[in-house]
Amino acid sequence: MTKKKLGPMNLYPLLPRTNCGECLPKTCMGFAVQLCERGLTLAQCPPLVDSKFQVNLEKLEALLAPPVQEVAIGRGGREIRVGGQLVIHRHELRYFNKTAIFTTVDDTMAADGIANRVRETSSFSYPYIGHTLKLDGIAIRSISGDADSFQKTVETVKGLTEMPLVLWSPDPGVMAAGLEVAEDKRPLIYAADESNWEQMAELASRSGCPLAVHADGNVGTIRSLISAISDRGVKNLLIDPGCGFGEALPRSLDNMTMIRTSAISGDDSLLGHPLIGSPVTLWDQGNSLPDESIRWMESCLASMMTIRYADLMIIRDPSMWSTLPLVVLIDNLYNDPRKPVSVEPGLRIFGTPDPVTSPVLITSNFALTYYTVLSDIEKLNCYLLVADTEGLSVDSAVAGRKFNAQKVADIISSSGISEKVSHRTLIIPGLAARLKGDIEDAIKWDVMVGPRDSAGIPGYLREKWEGVDHKPGWSYR
Numbered sequence: 001m002t003k004k005k006l007g008p009m010n011l012y013p014l015l016p017r018t019n020c021g022e023c024l025p026k027t028c029m030g031f032a033v034q035l036c037e038r039g040l041t042l043a044q045c046p047p048l049v050d051s052k053f054q055v056n057l058e059k060l061e062a063l064l065a066p067p068v069q070e071v072a073i074g075r076g077g078r079e080i081r082v083g084g085q086l087v088i089h090r091h092e093l094r095y096f097n098k099t100a101i102f103t104t105v106d107d108t109m110a111a112d113g114i115a116n117r118v119r120e121t122s123s124f125s126y127p128y129i130g131h132t133l134k135l136d137g138i139a140i141r142s143i144s145g146d147a148d149s150f151q152k153t154v155e156t157v158k159g160l161t162e163m164p165l166v167l168w169s170p171d172p173g174v175m176a177a178g179l180e181v182a183e184d185k186r187p188l189i190y191a192a193d194e195s196n197w198e199q200m201a202e203l204a205s206r207s208g209c210p211l212a213v214h215a216d217g218n219v220g221t222i223r224s225l226i227s228a229i230s231d232r233g234v235k236n237l238l239i240d241p242g243c244g245f246g247e248a249l250p251r252s253l254d255n256m257t258m259i260r261t262s263a264i265s266g267d268d269s270l271l272g273h274p275l276i277g278s279p280v281t282l283w284d285q286g287n288s289l290p291d292e293s294i295r296w297m298e299s300c301l302a303s304m305m306t307i308r309y310a311d312l313m314i315i316r317d318p319s320m321w322s323t324l325p326l327v328v329l330i331d332n333l334y335n336d337p338r339k340p341v342s343v344e345p346g347l348r349i350f351g352t353p354d355p356v357t358s359p360v361l362i363t364s365n366f367a368l369t370y371y372t373v374l375s376d377i378e379k380l381n382c383y384l385l386v387a388d389t390e391g392l393s394v395d396s397a398v399a400g401r402k403f404n405a406q407k408v409a410d411i412i413s414s415s416g417i418s419e420k421v422s423h424r425t426l427i428i429p430g431l432a433a434r435l436k437g438d439i440e441d442a443i444k445w446d447v448m449v450g451p452r453d454s455a456g457i458p459g460y461l462r463e464k465w466e467g468v469d470h471k472p473g474w475s476y477r
């Protein structure tokens, strides 16, 4: 269930309606359609920014405001945004602002332990379908309860990284000490609860920092706290409804689902704030399990909470093998289901190809096709052209005319391959065999039809490429 869907006709009357052509769709109706799909922003209509449209601009901003508030944490180039969600189900549109992952240090850790944790977090990286998955920030916890220790730890972390911070203490005095040295970084204040909310609201109001609201398992209390804190002018809020394993697990997940559903459906705007999952608290619960068991429980809980709408996740450390399922899950959940996963079109060079004898192959820019082809040819010396098929696989692109003679001519021309090789032979995928004649006419090269499956490329080259006297240009490196 979602709030009544916004359509272009809700927005169009508020646009300048001059069809001035200054935006990408060139027409106001086209712009309204793209606004609905969140493909463009209001700032991309220059006339709208003109003061004479100020009233309309404000109305449009109100119409387009997401039911789950978008909140910024950090400043400058390392600022992250969380929340901003419009839908319950990803297939209804898409999710925005990937779940941010913060690891934790505390003020009882030795300096080298803190430095290691910060370094491991900031250097965490995992290559995945053409981009790099990373972690987002550091949560600094007060365990000692001592304001000086906390302040020193905050200063230490601040000196080690530009990543966004969460300051974590239930004690307003300790929090004030942390903010004194980190306020300029706009950290998240974690957290206001029933016992401290007035002082925490005051700190958030004074510093301009976002504030987390926490009540373990009690949504009624969270509502009351948000209402009271909002009345004091603090608007940038996040919600942590608590989490745990055992009996607490279904309650945690139900609460997150209920909060997000109420916000998106428009039933309860008080709950329209980003959600925090804090599975790091599993390490606090004093059980006798070995560390490795807690680590896997934490990874499992974090993944479940990600599926149940968590916008920010606080875990203990960036251990690669327990963190990996989480970052991959988040990446898959937050990509745009309307757009196939694609790679940049262009020329890829493998090994040290010979301009006279090495083959030139071509494929589509659908990420899964590209990486499959890559794994089959990366040990060869050859050239690979990646055509812009708008993210479609070869067979779909041929059927949908996204892989055609003109697209091949375009990539031949834009890639500069004609200057890199002296021969004029292109090997096309077997799935595009029926385009052979059209492509030859368009590019004036000889076209050979390769195998339907890229796993067959080395065998194909051995048999066919050498047979046309190009040996040994395709050889293994």
Ligand code: SF4
Binding pocket: 015, 016, 017, 018, 019, 020, 021, 022, 023, 024, 026, 027, 028, 029, 031, 032, 044, 045, 046, 047, 048
């Ligand atoms: S820039 Fe604005 S006024 Fe001009 S066509 Fe686009 S939406 Fe219409």
